[in-house]
Amino acid sequence: MPTAMPSGAPDRRAVPGPGVPVEPRRTPAERTAPRRSRIGLAAQFVLQFVYIPLGILVAIGFVVLPFWAAATSGSGGGGSGTDLGDLARILEGLARSAISWRRLRTEWSGRPEEWETFTERLLTKRFSRAERKSRWAPHELSPSRVRRAVTHLWLHHHHGLAPTRVEQLAERHGWSMDWAKSTVVKDSVGKFANR
Template sequence: MPNGQEHGGAYGYGVAPQQNPYGQGAYAPNPYAQPLPTPQQPYTPQQPYAPQQPYGAPHPAAAPHPAAAQQPSAPARFSAPPRPGGLPGPMPRRNRLVVLLQFLLQWIYAPLWILGLVVVFVVVILSDYSGGGPESDGWLRVNRSFIPPRRIRAELTGRPEDWERYVTPLLERRIAAAEATHAAGGGDVQLDLSRELSVGLAVRLYRGLGAAGVSRVAERLGWQGAPSGTDAERVRLVRRFPAPAGLIAPSPQDPPAAPGTPWGPQPGRFAPLLPVVFLLQIVYVPVYGLLTFWVNRPEPDYWERWGARWTVGPRAFRAEFTHSPAAWDRHVRRILKRDTTRELGRTADSYGRLLAPDGTFLRRVHLHRATYRGAGAHRALSIAAEQGWTLDPAYTPDPANSLRLCRPDHR
């Protein structure tokens, strides 16, 4: 059992997933409402943190469930949706003369197009803009009519093998970027606590290969094709990752984590410098955002992490300036109360596919590092446990950056 001196992680995604918490219909009480009996204390040094499952289903860290032997293996339970039938094949090849003309002329009209967009934006900024304009932003997408040199051969020959040579590295890059977001906490949570990632390709990128061919290439990378809805001009690829098999983290009832450890209080910033940062951030935050907005960030919470390092929140200013544990506790409680109120304002129907057949669902909140920096992730977890929040079993604990919490509710 970690005591806060070491980083909590997970056993990885290659082992059997935990029992589906939606398989039980009973609403479980708050696991932290009363002290746990000594004979049944689950937080022994040999076991990871195993918060009670919201609907009565046992956690893998607890005693094996009698029906565990009948559960399908991880690939069977958490495989991507079945490949849809009837994915369209290769489309007719475009006229070679038209392709050549477009390829030659684009080096002239593309720069002029970009220059025209700059002029339009300057005019809009300087004029009394009323907010009207085209409904579609297609006229902004210069890249949609641009043929990169790597694609010209495939466009001219129209052969599926040439298109596959072009699509494969493109697909590998996009899939790698998507999987990086999963490692950082991205992906859509499913009812069984797995998380699904999706990647889309426009038809101009795979015309001669077809959606079926793209799906075939994606299958070699562990992904599968999925219905793209009403958009026939795109192919959608998905991959589903199971929830972590175990949450290695300290119990909210454990002794406080040591300062400087991932679960303990983090070193405070130099107090006399905080007022300067507080004032200058009004200038450098928007400047940095404008200069780097075009950069593709694989981390879904990049700006929260950046803000925790380079900004000072008005609510957290007193806690950071004084380094007072009581001030940090008040700050954590204030932010948790705000997020809880916001989350409770959502109706059960708004959870859609995350609503179990018996009407149960999980409410979720997300505390960032800036909220509990001086108090420590373990202290924030203890405060949250008082209100029934536990670590979200759909995510690997990452106390150095954020706390993802959940709590059961019923329609």
């Protein structure tokens, strides 16, 4: 039974002819992430002023409530509630979900030039922090004298750039993307190591 094609619609199964340019397939490392909707961006930016303070109150409540319950019940124990490490992870997650004004403007425009400026600024900060934390001072080096610093960059910080372009930005600073440990292809995080 033949398949019906709407009149005037091109047959996508047909092979393009000699005069039709064919766009080469890009690998996942060469593709940019899909652009976010402007309505979603605006909603997240406005609502973050509600859900972040509420999240902080709830997180503090999970830490304080077990101690308060134990104190009022007279059992004398400290309770087995959430510890401060969990509180720190919750607060870090809330901070990561926030959108700065600069990031909102960058995502709103969606232009690669603006993403490049935004991402390079962020990479510069991350690289200098990683170098400070990884004991790069000559008197702090290990006996092997090997210097290795590692940092990461979440997808939402380079959403409008292809991972290969982010790697080129990192190479300007003497860093390279660690493709073996990176999950950029899965839209998660890029890991960078100093050369």
